[in-house]
Amino acid sequence: MSIRTPDVLRGRMVAELRARGAIVSDEVEAAFLAVPRHLFAPEVTAEEVYSAPEGIFTKFNDRGKPVSSVSAPWLHARMLEAARIAPGMTVLEIGSGGANAALLAELVGWHGSVTSVDIDPDITSRARELLDRAGYGRVRVRQADGAQPLPDAPARGFDRIIVTVGAADVAAAWRDQLAPGGRLVVPLRLRGLSRTLAFAHEDGHLRSDTVIRSGFVSIQGPSARAVRSVRLAGRHVRLVVDEDQEADANALTEAFTEPSREQWTSVELGGQEGVLPRLEVWLAGAIAPYGRLRATPEAAGRELVGWVLDAGMPAVWTHDSLAYLSLRQVPRATSERYELGVIAHGPGREALASRFAETVRRFDREARDSEPVVRAYGPEDPHFPGGVSVDKPSVRLTVA
Ligand SMILES: C[S@@+](CC[C@H](N)C(=O)[O-])C[C@H]1O[C@@H](n2cnc3c(N)ncnc32)[C@H](O)[C@@H]1O
Incomplete structure (x- = not known):
């Protein structure tokens, strides 16, 4: 046989x-x-x-x-x-x-x-x-x-x-x-x-x-929702937001042309620890508005963005400024280690970078070693605890 x-x-x-x-x-x-x-x-x-x-x-x-x-x-x-x-x-x-x-x-x-x-x-x-x-x-x-x-x-x-x-x-x-x-x-x-x-x-x-x-094909029918992309630098750099999130495309595109401010957090990751995927989910319950910055490899080559992974990086924004997470290699580390940092653009970049960097440090202190917990409440649930939530048509989600 x-x-x-x-x-x-x-x-x-x-x-x-x-x-x-x-x-x-x-x-x-x-x-x-x-x-x-x-x-x-x-x-x-x-x-x-x-x-x-x-x-x-x-x-x-x-x-x-x-x-x-x-x-x-x-x-x-x-x-x-x-x-x-x-x-x-x-x-x-x-x-x-x-x-x-x-x-x-x-x-x-x-x-x-x-x-x-x-x-x-x-x-x-x-x-x-x-x-x-x-x-x-x-x-x-x-x-x-x-x-x-x-x-x-x-x-x-x-x-x-x-x-x-x-x-x-x-x-x-x-x-x-x-x-x-x-x-x-x-x-x-x-x-x-x-x-x-x-x-x-x-x-x-x-x-x-x-x-x-995990990745899946998208649901079809009346419950389907399209994501929205705000182009920050042509097709090379995009801010991806959920359908219900407000983002002023003109103001953010303008912000992206302004000089950037970098803040490094001292929060380090190993290559295989799975800390970044946990942070990405946890941030959805910690900071708002929150979405993803995606960039083509050419964007990095042209130094339009810092180090952004293929799947994108967490991003936050205000009416006129935006900031995203980036990585840099930790020099002289004995194994693969990276430090998380924030790159911010726009008139409010200082304050936004500080707020985002502090949120990342809080994750490092309080949540880096455990899987985030997502709770789904009915829209009228009187026990909904408040705070930052991800509001979907049929549920309000909290993440902690
Ligand atoms: C990833 S495939 C399913 C995989 C499958 N369960 C397997 O055995 O591997 C996703 C399926 O969801 C279906 N789908 C999309 N929207 C749907 C909806 N609203 N209700 C039911 N099925 C839907 C698609 O037609 C598609 O066949």
Whole structure:
């Protein structure tokens, strides 16, 4: 027998996912070993499916933008671990593809149930066919907008809701259709960041206990929201803000042409510590308005910006000034170390740089070693604590 049979390839993939900590539990491992993942991406070879480091796109819109995919195995694994699924549970998946629904079916077993909903009829018919072919006829597939309540949802709600599409909001339907003691796993756009959060109920609101860095195709339908980009230097430097955030494009573009002020914070990071991703989420609850500065490599080459990572850097602004985080290498460090600093432009640059730098130092003192906690309150929740919040159409989010 060839050593490249799908079973062998799958066994290797699962061993790698275990080794890198994406699979932690025996249950998730058993599900991954059982599901013939290659049957859910018949467009590519089994070798490609089992070695793909990221997702495999399965549909593009007429502008060439991906609208559907089979998500990356590490992401399926981490989301399933975060969901803590047990046999017999009732699970709703938003966004179909087949592979994840099959994994869910393995985890809930024959006494549980899995419903997978997708807005796109091409995707639901594809998922139906692939699930049947792989032996998962028991998964229910529905074509609907997953941000709306599902008409035939169980009366007590779903034990788990797993959203597998990038959402701009925590839809009221997900909170309303989550059973007591349930868990909601949702990739959320938060001030230009993409993070998958796992939530459980706490005192009438939802509290996150897991944060996963992840990218997803964007949700479609009435709940879709476009991000806004303010061009600060043509296409080379952009301030990316959420749809509800105000930013005076003319004043900020003008500010960006003015000289900059740098303030270095003495806050240091190692290359692999994961401190910057935690800081990025934490800032959403600490400072406002807060978004992202993105720059092309040419912008750095032309010295328009300091050191800005490809995925962008945290940014703050006022009506006429803006500031963003930057990095510099720590000289003479024995291993890779970087210092965080703030670069500010505009008439208010001194004050803005100081305020931002002090917020970063506060993170370093109070929060650098723990995962930020996101809480989602209903818009009318009297227990909403106040302070800096990220306001979405259906929820107010706090981060601490
Ligand atoms: C990343 S894919 C799903 C991946 C899949 N769960 C898997 O097994 O890997 C995201 C899907 O979400 C769907 N989608 C987008 N907006 C939606 C909405 N409002 N309701 C339901 N599905 C939606 C897209 O059509 C797309 O097929």
